[in-house]
Amino acid sequence: MSERKMAEREIGSHFVSVAGTELAYTVEGVGTPLLIVGSSIYYPRTFSQGLRRSCSLVCADLPHFVRLDSKFIHTSINFDTYAMCIEAIRLAAGLERVAVVGHSHHGNVALEYAKRFPQNVSHVVLICSPPVNIAQTVHAAEQYWALHASEERREALEMRRSSLVDKDQLESLSPADAYVRQYVADAPLYWNDPNYDASWLWDGMAFDMEAIRAFRDLYQEYELNWDAESLIAPVLIVMGEHDYAVPHTLWNRVLPSLENVAFRVFSKSGHTPQLEQPEEFDHLILDWITANNRLPLA
Incomplete structure (x- = not known):
């Protein structure tokens, strides 16, 4: 099935039941599919209409950003569960190999999915995501703010x-x-x-704060655990110079040890470069995907 036909058929809002809850995903635009994980409400608002002319944006909920049933087990929130949710949405949306995109801590979720399902991921895009745990992120943010x-x-x-x-x-x-x-x-x-x-x-947006806390708890002792065997897709890391919550300097010590990675800091952005500098962001992601398109997209 061609990208154009797939996108035309799937445009709109859809639902899938997984991990004990109902998750929504939206499909907008035509072209190279981007699976954007985190929220089907918040994240479509952060990406430009221009990007939708070149890409099919599949924006997917994760359990902490939906209204949960009272029977939902919050201790089930972990990276394995999130990977299962993303995989269920990928299948429901009719995607094959796909570029997976995550913003902030959702970037870490995208990365963990790519490690668990490498055969289904062509590219990974991390937007303002930290490579370290919460305590280290907060410490670096305080230093960056002071300086x-x-x-x-x-x-x-x-x-x-x-x-x-x-x-x-x-x-x-x-x-x-x-x-x-x-x-x-x-x-x-x-x-x-x-x-x-x-x-x-x-x-x-309707969400459960207990689920938000369980999500944040995943990063209390988070380690990047990045290796070429489990992560075969090329990775693009996009950061904002004026992000004082997740400063780009967090990556300084990590980057030299990573392979197959592109890194870019946007000078007029904070924590959401795709919204703050949309034209520059769109050009970057489209050019990078084209330059790293050795794996077939759905």
């Missing part, structure tokens, strides 16, 4: 945090709403524009 954050950015963070609703009001919100409110207030840590309002990205 590189402008006075304007520091003042913006202080002002935004002080204007956040008071503690009693924050506690009156649902845990998920409080999580989003805090993320939006911390814009100077995440965006090139320190006053960017990211609230629109979260509209319509």
Whole structure:
């Protein structure tokens, strides 16, 4: 089946039952398929319409970013479960070998999937993903902020945090709403524009904070474990110069030991380069896939 025919047939929203819950995935655009893992609501908003003219974007839920059934077992959240979810969606979407894309910690999930199903992955794209555990990431972020954050950015963070609703009001919100409110207030840590309002990205999102915590717990003792035998696909790592949550400097010690990797830092981006510098991002990913297209895509 050609990419164009596959994309035309599958355009829209779809669902698959896996790992004790129902996961959605959306298909938009025509061309080279990109399987973007994490959320079928949040992530389609971060990629440009221009990219959809060259790629079929398959944006897939993972269990921590959906409304879970009360019977869902949160201890089942691990990289094996996530790999099973991604594989089920790949099959349901009719994809063969596919480029797998993950943003932030979802990039680590994409990488772990590629290691478990190497025969099904042609390329891996990590966007602002850390190569280390949470404690190391936080420590590096604090150092990067101290060295590189402008006075304007520091003042913006202080002002935004002080204007956040008071503690009693924050506690009156649902845990998920409080999580989003805090993320939006911390814009100077995440965006090139320190006053960017990211609230629109979260509209319509329903998720379980216990599942979010279980997801984050995977990174308490996370190790990259990158080797050529388990990871055969080429990897593109995209970072933002003004990402003060997951600084690009985290990769400095890791990169020299990695093979088959391209690394790029976007100078006018924070934690979401595909949204902040869409034209540059689109050119980069399309050119890189073309240059590394030795494995057939679905």
